[in-house]
Amino acid sequence: MRQVARILRVVFFMASLMVFPCCRRDLADQQHHEPMEASSVFPDGSASRTPPEHTLARGQLHEDVLFYQGKMGGDHAAVFPAPVTRAQLERGRERYDIFCSVCHGSAGVGDGIVVQRGFPPPPSLHLDRLRDAPPGYFFEVITQGRGLMYPYGSRVEAADRWAIIAYIRALQLSRHATLADLNAEQRKKLEDSAHE
C-alpha cells in the first residue's frame, strides 16, 4: 500500500511537470489584444480599430486650417505656420531622407533608388514651377498625394510635413543661391577658401 502511494506521488509530480509548459503558454498569451494583433471579434480581423466615419478622437479636431490643411482663405498658404528654425530644417532633412528620397533622390532631382528600379520618375523639385509654388501646395501634395504618388497624410505628422517643406525650400535655394545672398562674413569665408 505504502509503495503504491509513493508511486502515485511520483506520477502526480511527473504529471504536474507536463502541465507546466501549458500553463506558461496561458500566461504568455493572455486574453487581451496587443496592438495590431489578429482578432476574431471584429469583421476585418484586426484588433487595432480605425475610427468610425465622421468621428474624431480628442485632440484631433484640427481647427487650425493653416497648420493642418496648408490653406489660407481657401487658397494654398503662401507662408509657413511659424517661422522656420534651424532645428526644424534638420528634422526636415531627416524626414525627407526617410520618406521622400527613395523616389525624389537626396538632392530632389527625381533619381531616387526606387526610380532607378523602374518607378516612373517624379519631376525635379528644382523646376521653376515648383520653386514658385507656395508652401501650402507642397503640404497638399504630401498630405493627399498626387497622380502616381500616394498620400503621406497618415504616415507623416503635420509638423513633420512642414519641416519637410522647409527643407525642400532649402534644397531649392541651394541650387540658386548667388553671392548676393551671403553676408559679409560668409563672403569672406568663401573667398578665403577659394584662395587656398
Next chain:
Amino acid sequence: MALPALVLGVAALAWAAHAALFSPYATVVGVPVDQPVPFSHQHHVGELGIDCRYCHGGVETSGFAGFPATETCMTCHSQIWRDAPMLEPVRQSWATGKPLRWKRVNDLPDYVYFDHSIHVQKGVACVSCHGRVDQMPLTAKAHDLHMRWCLDCHRTPDHRTQPSDQVFVMSDPPPAKQAPTAHGTRMEDCSLCHR
C-alpha cells in the same frame, strides 16, 4: 526496483521540459517564420537602403514599433512588380481593406512589458536586439529574448548605447561607445518589466 527507474524518468522529463523551454528551438532563433508575402529586408533595407522608419513608424515614439500598412507597400508596388504573383496578397488586401496578417517573429510573453521608444531614444540600436536584419531574405529572430538576455544588457547598459544617428544603421558589432547614459538604478527591478 521500479523506483529508481521512475526517478530516472522524472529526471529525464524535467530535463526535457527545461530543454524545450530554453532551447533555441522553442523560440526559433534564426529560423524564419512563414509569412503571407515573402517580404525581404535584405532586398528592401540591404539593397534599396530604405530606412526602418519608412515602414516601422512607431519605433521612435511608442512602445510598439508597428507593421507597415498595405498603403505603404502599395506606394511602390502600385508601379513596381505590379503584376508579380508574389504580391497578390498585398493587392488583395488593398482592394478589400483587410490588413495583411504578418506572423510575429519576436513575441514576448504577455506578462512582460517592453517599450521600443525608450530604448531607441537612449541609443540602443536595432541591430543590438534584432541582428543584421538587412541580411535576412526572410525575417528571423536574432536572440532568444529570455529574461537573462534582457538583464545581460540592463546590467551594463552604458556599453551598449550609441549616438542617435547610429541607432538605425545596420553594421556589425555596435561601433563607437558613447559617454555613459544617465539611467535609473531600477534597471534590474522586477517591476520594470513585470508590471
